[in-house]
Amino acid sequence: MVYSVVWFKRDLRLHDHAALADAAARGPVLCLYVIEPSLWAQPDGARQHYEFMLESLRDLARALKALGGRLHVRTGEVTDVLTQLHAMSPFERLVSHEETGNAITFERDKAVARWCRAQGVAWQEFAQFGVVRRLSNRNHWASHWASHTQAPQQPCPEAGVLQFQPSPWPAQPVPSASELSLDAFDPPDRQRGGRSAGLAVLDSFLNDRCRHYRGGISSPLSAPSACSRLSPYLSLGCLSLREVVQATDAKLLQLQEHSAYATKGLEAFLSRLHWHCHFIQKLESEPELEWRNLHRGYDGLREPDWNPAHFEALTQGRTGWPMVDACVAMLRQTGWLNFRMRAMLVSVASYPLWLHWQPVGQWLARQFLDYEPGIHWSQMQMQSGTTGINTTRVYNPVKQAQDHDARGLFVRRWCPALRRVPDSWILEPWRMPESVQVACGVRVSADAPAGAPDAWPLPLVDLEAATRAAKDRLHSLRRTPEVRAAKAAIVEKHGSRKGRDVQKAGTKRRTTPAAATAQLSLGFD
Numbered sequence: 001m002v003y004s005v006v007w008f009k010r011d012l013r014l015h016d017h018a019a020l021a022d023a024a025a026r027g028p029v030l031c032l033y034v035i036e037p038s039l040w041a042q043p044d045g046a047r048q049h050y051e052f053m054l055e056s057l058r059d060l061a062r063a064l065k066a067l068g069g070r071l072h073v074r075t076g077e078v079t080d081v082l083t084q085l086h087a088m089s090p091f092e093r094l095v096s097h098e099e100t101g102n103a104i105t106f107e108r109d110k111a112v113a114r115w116c117r118a119q120g121v122a123w124q125e126f127a128q129f130g131v132v133r134r135l136s137n138r139n140h141w142a143s144h145w146a147s148h149t150q151a152p153q154q155p156c157p158e159a160g161v162l163q164f165q166p167s168p169w170p171a172q173p174v175p176s177a178s179e180l181s182l183d184a185f186d187p188p189d190r191q192r193g194g195r196s197a198g199l200a201v202l203d204s205f206l207n208d209r210c211r212h213y214r215g216g217i218s219s220p221l222s223a224p225s226a227c228s229r230l231s232p233y234l235s236l237g238c239l240s241l242r243e244v245v246q247a248t249d250a251k252l253l254q255l256q257e258h259s260a261y262a263t264k265g266l267e268a269f270l271s272r273l274h275w276h277c278h279f280i281q282k283l284e285s286e287p288e289l290e291w292r293n294l295h296r297g298y299d300g301l302r303e304p305d306w307n308p309a310h311f312e313a314l315t316q317g318r319t320g321w322p323m324v325d326a327c328v329a330m331l332r333q334t335g336w337l338n339f340r341m342r343a344m345l346v347s348v349a350s351y352p353l354w355l356h357w358q359p360v361g362q363w364l365a366r367q368f369l370d371y372e373p374g375i376h377w378s379q380m381q382m383q384s385g386t387t388g389i390n391t392t393r394v395y396n397p398v399k400q401a402q403d404h405d406a407r408g409l410f411v412r413r414w415c416p417a418l419r420r421v422p423d424s425w426i427l428e429p430w431r432m433p434e435s436v437q438v439a440c441g442v443r444v445s446a447d448a449p450a451g452a453p454d455a456w457p458l459p460l461v462d463l464e465a466a467t468r469a470a471k472d473r474l475h476s477l478r479r480t481p482e483v484r485a486a487k488a489a490i491v492e493k494h495g496s497r498k499g500r501d502v503q504k505a506g507t508k509r510r511t512t513p514a515a516a517t518a519q520l521s522l523g524f525d
Helices: 018-026 047-066 078-088 103-119 141-150 195-207 209-216 231-235 241-255 260-285 308-315 322-334 339-350 357-367 373-384 397-404 409-414 434-440 463-478 481-485 487-494
Strands: 004-008 029-035 071-075 093-097 122-126 443-445 455-457
Touching: 004 018, 004 078, 018 029, 018 093, 018 122, 029 047, 029 078, 047 071, 047 195, 078 103, 103 122, 141 241, 141 260, 195 209, 195 231, 195 241, 209 260, 241 260, 260 373, 260 487, 308 322, 308 339, 308 357, 322 339, 322 397, 322 409, 339 357, 339 373, 339 397, 357 373, 463 481, 481 487
Parallel strands: 004 029, 004 093, 029 071, 093 122, 443 455
Antiparallel strands: none
């Protein structure tokens, strides 16, 4: 019998699943997910990603079982799994969503394409986000994004309508994280995976938490509830981008003018959804930005000066700057941090600590539950100043603490050693007079032992002097004729066109996403 293989990747849902809808309209389907050992062996892979994925797979499997079908989960490299399946039960079509992932998924997709050509199997891919394959420039990109997000959603198949191909395989045990040699650590308070969990988060944001989005997403005190917290569910495709955009649009129309705070929050959130795809498009158009500077004129800027002691102190939360170390502690506990604090971490790593962005980026990729390669690597380069087209952004960790945690509530929560430090010294404990250190029972020193409840490390470097020296080095390079000359081509390929090309016809949206903000530094919270 002729049937289609639906290859699930980072699209773990049935609703608004273009590949599944297309295959179901043609006849029987076999739903396949492949756990790829080579993918999980990469330096950006983490146990929390794997556990979240397994939780999402279980949710997907339950949904398919309710329709009378089964999710076939196999372990191996994709072409090997397809070869085995094709030998046992030949198929003529493979359908999936497009994926903009890390380098190994790009190479894997090229291998799958070669395999399909050799076997005479037709492989059709469908857009997952508002991202365009083989895009030459950004002139009409915003119109494409609008068209994608405003298109009708594909409904979830109904029981009795979807036909399932009989399985040629017996059930196979799913490997544990340990069997894949993943780190044993899994943040205890991270979000849990699955479409059901994602829908609950979406509902709570649209109907309650969005009121605090504007004004609440910058401080690490308010951000955990003010931010949408949808990013891991979009990254793994438990929710589709289209359904989130359209649900937000529908809520805006429902609100009208009755809730100004909620309306402004949702409009700001829509702009973030637009930037979500804007940054992923960068990696789609230039996969090399995962491992080399977007602007090649910055090659060699930081690489020769790698300082392993600085890197270890950063990753262990022992830089001596309370706001930085508190953020690292929160990441270890929750797998999440709001965008401004993420940008601050990268800024501290890139400027006063003068660390190259790639090893720092690999470490942070493992810390972020919502790791999305396109956003992640674009932001790593933007915040470290190697894109060649963005304004230098330096986040002073002391000023960030003063602006967003003036009383030290966040710092005290995540840095127990500082809980008895007076408010006047909590953000800069190294300035405490010795008498105050004795009175509050905290010793600040260069040799403070790790984890000691009564000790705090001195900052690794003089913040002001080190930051000034870093900016001078970067700006000296930026002013050279060679570096300035290469900027135009990068702008043409990757630069935002802002609000010049947003499709307005037929949309009920209150404000165009690109016009909602002019900040190119936006991430996705």
